Amino acid sequence: xxxxKRIYRxxxxxxxxxxxxxxxxxxxxxxxxxxxxxxxxxxxxxxFTIQVATGILLLVYYVPDADKAFHSxxxxxxxxxxxxxxxxxxxxxxxxxxxxxxxxxLSVLFMGSYKSPRxxxxxxxxxxxxxVLALSxxxxxxxWSQLSFWATTVATNSVGAIPYxxxxxxxxxxxxxxxxxxxxxxFFALHVVLIPSTIAAVIGAHLFFLQRTGVSTPPFGLDDSKxxxxxxxxxxxxHPGGIPFFPNYVLQDMTSIAVYFAFFLGVIFxxxxxxxxxxxxxPANPFQTPDHIKPEWYFLANYQTLKIxxxxxxxxxxxxxxxxFLALLPFIDRGAExxxxxxxxxxxxxxxxxxxYLALMIWGHYS
Amino acid sequence: xNIRQLTCRCLPLLLTLLFQAVxxxxxxxxxxLQCHESQTGRGGAVVKPWQGSVHAENGIxxxxxxxxxxxxxxxxxxxxxxxxxxxxxTAIPSFCGRCHVGxxxxxxxxxxxxxxxxxxxxxxxxxxxxxxxxxxxxIINEKNCARCHAYAPAAELKNAMVQTEKRIExxxxxxxxxxxxxxxxxxxEKALFSTRNRYHRLFHEVDTAKVTGESAQxxxxxxxxxxxxxxxxxxxxKRKIIGAGxxxxxxxxxxxxxxxxxxxx
Numbered sequence: 001x002x003x004x005k006r007i008y009r010x011x012x013x014x015x016x017x018x019x020x021x022x023x024x025x026x027x028x029x030x031x032x033x034x035x036x037x038x039x040x041x042x043x044x045x046x047x048f049t050i051q052v053a054t055g056i057l058l059l060v061y062y063v064p065d066a067d068k069a070f071h072s073x074x075x076x077x078x079x080x081x082x083x084x085x086x087x088x089x090x091x092x093x094x095x096x097x098x099x100x101x102x103x104x105x106l107s108v109l110f111m112g113s114y115k116s117p118r119x120x121x122x123x124x125x126x127x128x129x130x131x132v133l134a135l136s137x138x139x140x141x142x143x144w145s146q147l148s149f150w151a152t153t154v155a156t157n158s159v160g161a162i163p164y165x166x167x168x169x170x171x172x173x174x175x176x177x178x179x180x181x182x183x184x185x186x187f188f189a190l191h192v193v194l195i196p197s198t199i200a201a202v203i204g205a206h207l208f209f210l211q212r213t214g215v216s217t218p219p220f221g222l223d224d225s226k227x228x229x230x231x232x233x234x235x236x237x238x239h240p241g242g243i244p245f246f247p248n249y250v251l252q253d254m255t256s257i258a259v260y261f262a263f264f265l266g267v268i269f270x271x272x273x274x275x276x277x278x279x280x281x282x283p284a285n286p287f288q289t290p291d292h293i294k295p296e297w298y299f300l301a302n303y304q305t306l307k308i309x310x311x312x313x314x315x316x317x318x319x320x321x322x323x324x325f326l327a328l329l330p331f332i333d334r335g336a337e338x339x340x341x342x343x344x345x346x347x348x349x350x351x352x353x354x355x356x357y358l359a360l361m362i363w364g365h366y367s
Numbered sequence: 368x369n370i371r372q373l374t375c376r377c378l379p380l381l382l383t384l385l386f387q388a389v390x391x392x393x394x395x396x397x398x399x400l401q402c403h404e405s406q407t408g409r410g411g412a413v414v415k416p417w418q419g420s421v422h423a424e425n426g427i428x429x430x431x432x433x434x435x436x437x438x439x440x441x442x443x444x445x446x447x448x449x450x451x452x453x454x455x456x457t458a459i460p461s462f463c464g465r466c467h468v469g470x471x472x473x474x475x476x477x478x479x480x481x482x483x484x485x486x487x488x489x490x491x492x493x494x495x496x497x498x499x500x501x502x503x504x505x506i507i508n509e510k511n512c513a514r515c516h517a518y519a520p521a522a523e524l525k526n527a528m529v530q531t532e533k534r535i536e537x538x539x540x541x542x543x544x545x546x547x548x549x550x551x552x553x554x555x556e557k558a559l560f561s562t563r564n565r566y567h568r569l570f571h572e573v574d575t576a577k578v579t580g581e582s583a584q585x586x587x588x589x590x591x592x593x594x595x596x597x598x599x600x601x602x603x604x605k606r607k608i609i610g611a612g613x614x615x616x617x618x619x620x621x622x623x624x625x626x627x628x629x630x631x632x
Contacts, residue, residue, distance in 0.1 A: 074549075074551050074553075075551075077549050077550075077551070078549075078550065078551035079551070084549075178396075243632075247627075247628075247631055248628060248631050248632070251624050251625075251627050251628035251631065252624075252628055254620075254624040255621050255624040255625045255628065258617050258618070258620040258621035258624055259617070259618075259621045261617040261620075262614050262617035262618045262621065265610060265613045265614050265617055266610070266614045268610070269606060269607060269609070269610020269611070269613065269614065270607065270610060270614075272548075272549075273547075273548055273549075276548075276549065277547075278543075278546070278547030280549075281546055281547055281548070281549045282546070285426060286396065287396065287397070287400070287418075287423065287426075287428065288418065288423055288424070
């Protein structure tokens with residue numbers, strides 16, 4: 001018996017590693033018609049891990065002080081060995097995380113994987129989506145550049161449109177009447193500790209729900225693509241005769257992750273400034289408002305919605321209603337059919353919603 | 368003190384107090400802006416030009432020139448807080464010269480400076496007071512110069528400086544591009560600022576031979592900055608080569624995992 005096998009046996013007899021591998025990896029069967037969209041979750045886990053790792057490395061040199069933050073980022077980008085790479089990985093990675101999250105959620109929507117009994121999977125996923133947006137918003141301020149300062153000013157201002165408590169909320173978010181050193185302190189604490197730890201906890205819950213409900217069967221390539229669960233009792237959706245998670249689907253995950261890395265590294269090395277307008281490299285100046293301050297691409301539709309309604313409150317209310325509708329979708333859409341082409345109302349709403357979102361985004365960019 | 372003087376002195380103070388009472392929303396803005404923005408006439412007319420000036424661009428606020436306390440609405444214009452107010456005509460060169468020391472000395476030695484108080488131009492005659500723009504050769508033009516004397520001698524001087532001016536402008540543009548891409552340009556900007564100042568001191572000269580000699584030295588300084596640009600570009604090229612390897616590696620890994628999966632299928 002080789003030395004490695006002896007170590008494995010030593011561990012196996014103590015914690016039952018072999019049984020665990022059989023249950024969770026080689027014996028964990030997935031639907032035979034599983035597709036590439038199911039690997040989005042794994043890509044997101046990798047991105048989140050990279051964000052945490054690069055975030056910790058950035059913390060070594062970043063100084064969360066309004067007088068020093070911008071210079072510390074400049075120092076990281078120009079003087080720290082590989083600092084530019086770490087910072088770009090973190091900044092580009094945050095955009096990628098939102099992009100892949102969109103893909104993940106859209107695939108769940110179109111494949112009807114949010115339908116019962118997976119309401120909790122959807123709710124935890126939707127919560128993660130909102131938390132990632134909050135993480136991006138709070139991280140945006142930390143470089144203390146003109147862009148981050150004024151984008152945060154605009155973003156926090158919009159909260160003021162909420163009746164009665166709007167003013168209080170703006171002040172609470174900013175730690176004062178205006179965006180300033182107190183805002184930086186708050187956003188730093190939220191970005192570095194509170195939101196990431198909450199995300200980690202909700203990821204745990206999301207994976208737990210996935211583990212308990214089992215992987216949903218994609219509706220494609222089946223004669224019957226209806227959801228058969230009637231709420232009669234707890235049921236784990238098993239896939240007898242399916243493909244093993246390890247090695248088959250792990251290799252699909254690895255393929256998707258490698259393709260993601262090719263795209264991600266392509267942006268970092270060849271188009272690093274696609275997410276950085278020139279104002280991102282000018283220190284924050286409260287006395288000089290830049291001409292065209294725009295939020296990040298994923299907030300452009302929200303930004304434009306606030307502008308097209310006669311009052312900001314109405315814009316906020318519409319956004320709140322859309323968010324609530326999406327969060328509660330599994331409770332609203334109770335139909336059994338999962339195949340998108342057999343759900344005409346869903347298709348009209350989903351495709352219309354995506355087109356409207358893209359139109360608002362483009363309008364927001366050019367407005 | 369007559370009523371007009373009393374009004375002139377007290378009105379800003381009263382407006383400041385009123386502004387403080389009705390609005391605390393702008394607590395982090397200097398009180399100078401809070402008050403002057405709400406004024407009409409001369410008092411309010413200075414804000415917008417300053418906001419578009421090279422001074423505002425570089426964080427030079429009201430108090431940096433006029434003194435006073437920008438955080439205390441009540442005592443902002445108190446001389447005991449260093450408030451200087453508006454300088455008289457002959458005091459303007461020393462007012463601006465607190466920062467622009469070299470240029471002040473050059474100016475005072477020049478024909479312009481020697482005519483100070485006797486109808487000669489002060490700094491603000493050519494550069495403006497609040498809407499101060501980054502000085503370029505375009506300031507030397509017939510419209511400006513012919514207000515006091517013939518344009519020909521000024522044009523001769525301008526011709527001797529045109530090439531250096533172009534180089535400074537090109538380097539400045541390149542620095543802006545690098546800055547917009549996250550390159551730490553602070554040291555190079557300072558070097559260019561110093562070189563540009565040295566060059567601008569020549570604006571006040573009338574000796575063409577001296578201007579030509581100085582221009583050669585300034586060119587040598589500009590060469591150093593441009594050599595730095597070469598280093599930045601070489602580093603970027605190196606990164607792109609590494610990036611091409613990394614992207615190719617990721618694609619190859621994807622292909623490998625895909626083919627390996629096929630063997631299991």
